[in-house]
Amino acid sequence: MPLLFGCSSLAAEFGLLPIPASRPLMTQPPTHISEVRSRYIEFFERHGHQFVPSANLVPDNDDTLLFTNAGMVQFKDALLGQEQRPYRRAVTSQKCLRVSGKHNDLDEVGVSPRHHTFFEMLGNFSFGDYFKEQAIQFAWQLLVEEWALPLDRLWFSVYEDDDEAAQIWHAVGADPDRILQFDRKDNWWSMGETGPCGPCSEIHYFWGDLKDQHAAGVNRDDEYLEFWNLVFMQYDQITAQHREPLSHPGVDTGAGLERVASILQGCTNNYDTDGFLYLMDLVQQLADHTDAQRQEHMVAYRVIADHVRAIAFLISDGVLPGNEGHNYITRLILRRAARFGRALGFLEPFMARVVEGVVQGMGDHFQELRQREDMICATVTAEETRFLQTLNLGMGHLERVVQENRQRGTTTVTGTQSFLLWDTFGFPLDLTRDLAREEGMTVDVDEFQALAAQAKERSRQAMETAPLPRSPLYGELLRGLQESGTLDAGGVAQTVFDGSHSVRTTVLALIQEGAEVDRVEPGTAVEVVVATTPFYVEAGGQVGDTGWISAVAGGSGHLQVTHVFRPVPGLIVHSGSMQEGCLTVGGAVDCTIDEGRRQSIQRNHTATHLLHACLRRHLGQTVHQAGSLVAPDRLRFDFTFDRGLTHAEVAQVQADLQAAILVDSPVTATWEPYAEAVASGAMALFGEKYEEVVRVVRIGHGQAVSRELCGGMHVKSTAELGSIFIVGEGSSAAGQRRIEAVTGTAANQYVIAALDRLDKVASLLKTQPDTVAQSVQSLLAQNTRLRKEVQRSQRAQVQDHIDHLVENVQEFDGVPCVLQTVQAQGLEMMREMSDLIQDRLGQGVTALAADIEGKPVLVISVAKGLAGRGLHAGNLVKQAAPCIGGGGGGRQNIAQAGGQDVAGLSAALQEVASAISHCLVTAR
Secondary structure, eight states, X not given: OOOSSOOOOOOSSSOOOOOOSSSOGGGSOOOSHHHHHHHHHHHHHHTTOEEOOOXXXXXXXXXXXXXXXXXXXXXXXXXXXXXXXXXXXXXXXXXXXXXXXXXXXGGGBTTBSSOOXXXXXXXXXXXXXXXXXXXXXXXXXXXXXXXXXXXXGEEEEEXXXXXXXXXXXXXXXXXXXXEEEEOHHHHEXXXXXXXXXXXXXXEXXXXXXXXXXXXXXXXXXXXXXXXXXXXXXXEEEOSSXXXXXXXXXXXXXXXXXXXXXXXXXXXXXXXXXXXXXXXXHHHHHHHTOOHHHHHHTHHHHHHXXXXXXXXXXXXXXXXXXXXXXXXXXXXXXXXXXXXXHHHTTOOSOOHHHHHHHHXXXXXXXXXXXXXXHHHHHHHHHHHHHHHHHHHHHHHHHHHHHHHHHHHHTOOEEOHHHHHHHHHHHOOOHHHHHHHHHHTTOEEOHHHHHHHHHHHHHHHHHHHOOOOOOOOTHHHHHHHHHHHTTSSOTTOSEEOGGGTOSEEEEEEXXXXXXXXXXXEEOTTOEEEEEESEEOOOOOBTTBOOOOEEEEEOXXXXXXXXXXXXXXXXXXXXXXXXXXXXXXXXXXXXEEEEEOHHHHXXXXXXXXXXXXXXXXXXXXXXXXXXXXXXXXXXXXXXXXXXXXXXXXHHHHHHHHHHHHHHHHHTOBEEEEEEEHXXXXXXXXXXXXXXXXXXXXXXXXXXXXXXXXXXXXXXXXXXXXXXXXXXXXXXXXXXXXXXXXXXXXXXXXXXXXXXXXXXXXXXXXXXXXXXXXXXXXXXXXXXXXXXXXXXXXXXXXXHHHHHHHHHHHTTOEEETTEEEEEEEOOOSSHHHHHHHHHHHHHHHSSOEEEEEEEEXXXXXXXXXXXXXXXXXXXXXXXXXXXXXXXXXXEEXXXXXXXXXXXXXXXXXXXXXXXXXXXXXXXXXXXX
16 A cells, blocks of 8 residues: 555654655645644635634533534634624634544544544634635645645545535546535534534545545545545524524534544554654653563553543643543543553553653643643642552452452352442453453453443433523624624623723613513513623633612613623623613613622632632642632632641641731733733633733732733732631542632621630630630540540450350350350440450450440451351351341451341341351361
8 A cells, every 4th residue: 555654653752753855845745743733724824814722622612512522612603603703714723522422432542543532623714704615625725736645545525415515626626436425424514412513525535555446435434534524514503403594604624633644644543643653652661661562552552642642631721630520531531541551560650751741742832731731740640649549449359359259169250240340449341350360260241341331321321411402592682783783893891890880881682581672670580781881790710790780761770680691702691680660772771780799709809819829839839720719708719739738738828818918919900912921920720711812910019929811800909808718628629629718808707706606615614715725625635534544444344244255155166156245335345345355265256246325236256267167257247137137247357237126136146156157067
C-alpha cells in the first residue's frame, strides 16, 4: 500500500517529525500534528474567518450535553440566529470528549485505531454568511490544491436528497463516480436530541490497495476513513417531532485533527502519529521496557497516552475527579489508565510524568495546560495514590475470596465475586483472572460480563442528561427587537458596573405562561424585558440581584423581581410577581435593585478573592479555585487541596484576611485583552469561559494582593468588608476542600452568637468566659480519672467471671471450648473477656452471648491454629445469628453478631456447639 509520508517512532523523550526544507511551507502538506492545526487555522484566516479559541470541555450554553463533543457546540446560539457575533465566519480547533453512548466506548480505546476519549475537532463556520458552495470549495482548495491529497483515494458522500451538494462537488473537480448519496443514518447531522441540524457531506480517504476500491465500501469498511464532515445547518430541532427551518442557514464543519494527521503522516493508525508516539516513548522510558515489551503491551501504551491527554484537559478545564456527573468521568478515565499502568509494572504513581509530556507537546497552543500544570500534576498524583491504595484493598479482598472458596471446596471465583471486586474496588477482571490462576482457580467470566453489562446500562441511563425543553420564544423575541431597531446588536444594556442601583427605562416585552402579552395585572407571575437594566445576572458563582420594577406614570404598577436570567446572549429577563397596579409594553419604568442585598453580595465576592490569595500564599501555588457561591448571607469557596487544613493553618489564613481588611486596600477593575491580562499575572479561573477582552479585578496597590479575571460585583476597598470569619472547613470532593465564611453584618451576627454561647457555657460551669477553657480541661481530666476507675472495677469483675467460665470448659474432639452466656456492659467488655479466655485455653474456641441493653450479642473467637481443622469464627457466627433474629460475620479468628431476639441466645450457643462438632468431624 503506497503511503504519502513515512511514519517512524521517535527516539527522544519528546520530538517531532522533521520539516523538509525543499518546498515553501504553504505549498506543501504539513507533517507535524501541531503544524496541521496551525496550517488549517491559517488557511481559513486567509479566507476571512475569525480564529476563536477552543471552548471549555463542559459546555456553558447547553445543559443537554455532558461534554463538548463537537466544534459547533460553542456556536450553537449563533447558528440558531439567537446570538449576534462581531464576525460571521469562524475557525477553531475545539477540545472534545466522547466517552459514552453512541459516540464512544471506552473498551474500544487502544484497540481500535481511531477511538479516542479526548480529541481535537478542526472546524470552519458560517453564521448566515456562505453556505454549501463556498464550504465545499474551501475543503477542495485546502485538501487537494494546498495539501495535495491524491484524488484517487478521496471519496465524497452527501445526503440522499441533497443533489445540490453533489453538483457542487462535481463542479469543483470531483469524479461523479466518487460522489455517493446516503440516507439519514450516514449523512444527516444533529448535535443532540434538540438543536441545530441538517444534511451533511463527508470526505473519506481510502487506505487500501487502489485496485480494491469500490463504492460499496464507503461508510461500511474500515479502510475508508471519514475524516471531514461538512454540515449544512438548515434546521432547528425543537422536539423529537418538530423541526423548524433556520432563517439564516449556516455551515458547521468538523475535521478530526488526529485523523487528518494520520493521513498526512501516512499512518493507518492514529496512535502511530506524532500526536501519540512521543507520549508512548515517554511511557516506555518510565517503564524501562524494551521495544518487544512495548509491542507486547501496545494496547496499554495506547490507552495511557489517550487517557492521560483526556485527564490533563479535563482537570485544566475544572473537571476534577469525583463521584458524580462530569467529575465521575475524570475519575473513571484516570483509574482506567492507572489499571493499565499497573499491567506495565507501575506500582507507584507515574501519570504526572506523562501529563508533563502532554503539556510539553500541546501547551503552546492550549496555554491553560501550562498555566495549570502544577495543579493538574498534583491532582493526578493524589487521585492515582488513592486508587492504588484501593487496588491493594481489592487484592486483600481477593485473597479472602480465594481462601473462602478453597474451604468450600470450589476452584471457581464466581462472577458475583469478581464483579464485586470490580464494582467496589475498581479491580480489573484480567487482574482477578491472573491472580486466581496463580492460586489454581478460574473465574466465571460469563457471569461477570452479564453483571457488568447490567451495571453499564444502569450507569448509562443514570448519566444520560434528558434534553431540556427549549422555547424558541426568547430567540425570536430578541431577533424581533433587534430587527425593529428597539435593541442594537449588543442586546439589553446593563449598568451593573456604573454603580447604578436604579435606572429609568422602557418595557420592551411582557411574557406570561410562555406567550407575549401587552399588559399584566396584579397577582400574576410575569417575565419582563426592558431596554436597560441595573440587575446583575447570576454568573461566576455570584447570585443574581433581586429588586423591583415600578411604573413611572399612568398607574402604580409594582413588580417584585425575584429572579433574573439570560436565556440567550443579548437578552435579560426579569421574573417576578405583580404586587399592585399593572405594567404595559412601551411604558416607562424604574428598575431598582435591593441595594442592601447587593452590598452584602459584593462584600462576600471580594472576600472570595482575598481568601483565594491567602490560601495560595499559605498552602502553595497548586491551590486553585474549584467552585464558589457568593450569596448575601455567606460565601462558599471550593479549592484544590488533598488534605484537611490544620487548626494553625486556618488561624493563619483567618489572620491574613483580617490584616488585609485593616490595611484598607483599594479594589479596582479594568478591561484588558485576555492574553495581556494573563501574561501580567492575573489569574484565570479554570472552568470559566473568557472573551478576548476581560475584566481584571485587583486588590491592593503595585504588586496587588489579588489579581483575578472576574465579571462580578465588588466593594471599592477591603475596609468595606468590616470583618470576615471562617465558619467551616471540610471536604467537598476527592482532592478538594471547602471553606465557608461570613462578612459584614453576617460576621457581626456570628461573633455576637458565639459570645452568647460562651457566656451560657461559662454560666453552666460557674466560671468567667475567659476561664472556660481551663474549666473544661479540669472537667475532662476528672472524667478521665473516673473512667479509669470504672475500667479497673470492670476488669476485676471480668477476671472473677473468667475464673468461673473456664471451670466449665467443654471439649469437642480434643478442642477446648467455652460456650456461655455472660453479664457484660458492652461489646468491648465481651471482646476483652473473650481474649482473656482464649489466653487461658490456648488452642480453643470461645463463644460468649449477652443481653446488652435489650439486644442479643454474640462474640466468637477461634485460635488461628484451628483454621486447618475447618474452624472459622465468621462462619460459626453466621450459622448462629439466625437464632437471635440477626446477622453477623468476621474473620477466621474473631467474629460477632447482633439481633433482635434475646430469648434465642441459648439456642445460638447450641448452634455454635453443633457447628464446631460438624467442622471437626468433617476435617478428620
